[in-house]
Amino acid sequence: MNSNKKIRGACITGIGCYVPEKVLTNQDLEKMVDTSDEWIVTRTGIKERRIAAENEAASDLAYHASMDALKKAGVKGRDLDQIIVATATSDMIFPSTACLLQDRLGSKNSAAYDVTAACSGFIYGISMAHSMILTGKAEKILVVGSEVLSSMTDYTDRKTCVLFGDGAGAVVMEPCEAGKGVLATYMRSDGSYTDLLYKPGGGSRMPLTPERLKEGQQYIHMKGDGLFKYAVKAMVSAARKTAKDAGLTTEDVDYLIPHQANIRIIEGVRKRLKLKKEQVIVNIDRIGNTSSASIPIAWCEYERNHPGKISGGDLVMLVAFGGGLTWGAVLYRK
Ligand code: UT7
Secondary structure: OOHHHHHEEEEEEEEEEEOOOEEEEHHHHHOOOOOOHHHHHHHHOOOEEEEOOOOOOHHHHHHHHHHHHHHHHOOOHHHOOEEEEEOOOOOOOOOOHHHHHHHHHOOOOOEEEEEOOHHHHHHHHHHHHHHHHHOOOOOOEEEEEEEEHHHHOOOOOHHHHOOEOEEEEEEEEEEEEOOOEEEEEEEEEOHHHHHHEEOOOOOOOOOOOHHHHHHOOOOOEEOHHHHHHHHHHHHHHHHHHHHHHOOOOHHHOOEEEEOOOOHHHHHHHHHHOOOOHHHEOOOHHHHOEOHHHHHHHHHHHHHHHOOOOOOOOOEEEEEEEEOOOEEEEEEEEO
16 A cells, blocks of 8 residues: 555545425325324425336436536546445335446446445445545445435335435545544444334345245334434434544534434424524425435535535534434544
8 A cells, every 4th residue: 555645634525415396295195194283394304205106117217316426526527536435215125226327437447346334324335435545445435325215115104205305415534634624424224123114025134935925124214203212312422432432522523414214303303502593404204214315415406506505624423323223423624
């Protein structure tokens, strides 16, 4: 390894996103299950979410978001060294969605692999890309969060179908001067709580049979209240630990971009971290919970709608929590 490469940072040079055209509103859901706009807005903060078209899979959404990010970074697909796709809804179990994306982007010189960490997948992906760039293993990495959660949502189950949406976000990461870009990352897991959020069917434990399809094993199973309790605590501790690892505190943070699972979780985290409402980037009302895609979509939309608002030197904290359980954070200096 070239010793010069040790003293560099890893920066995001382009951020892109894509959401499908179809909008599923709370009013639409009122016609499908026993729910109400009032319940959904009060309990979750969601008003509408996007749903992929019949022929749109995770790699398709990822492709659009990636093209947006590559264009903004001024990087060509063939220049990428690595493609990391965070997804829980890959096109197929294998090959990876990253390989399908690699082909469409013409990234002939790139390694490509998926990360499965549910809603924390984008944080895990950024963390891996950061390490790869710092060690000199790679120069240009595409990190994508892409989900078609509608493909494993039971639209007769009001406890889950009101929450999830589809979409993708992507970033290009490249070396930059030390002290900029990713300052610290944090990743944790606790597999003893698998049953709080999982999709049992379709893997080697439970291959899908007509009986299991009838039982609904192909769908997301979730214990929302158990997750809720864990989520706020885990996200707050991840943010604090990450700030501390960078020699800072959460009071130094200018913007928080949390995983968009529930506005009440986001508010709980915001209050405990003593941040003002305007410091927290939220789009759950329009996009719902898109798992690994939620943070990059929220960031990308914010940059598009408020160009230059997050300016040079600002500190941005990304924090997520999800199935696994998994959680983690990234502290980023713009
Ligand atoms: O993405 C990362 C991981 N995901 C999360 O972190 C999700 C965390 N959990 C949550 O966001 C919340 O727990 C939910 C939004 C899923 C549920 O909110 P809650 O306040 O925890 O509601 P609950 O599950 O305790 O249900 C309260 C009541 C129940 O009725 P009873 O038993 O009290 O009569 C539910 O049957 O609300 C009922 N309910 C609904 N009513 C109308 C549940 N879903 C609905 C619905 N419409 N869609």
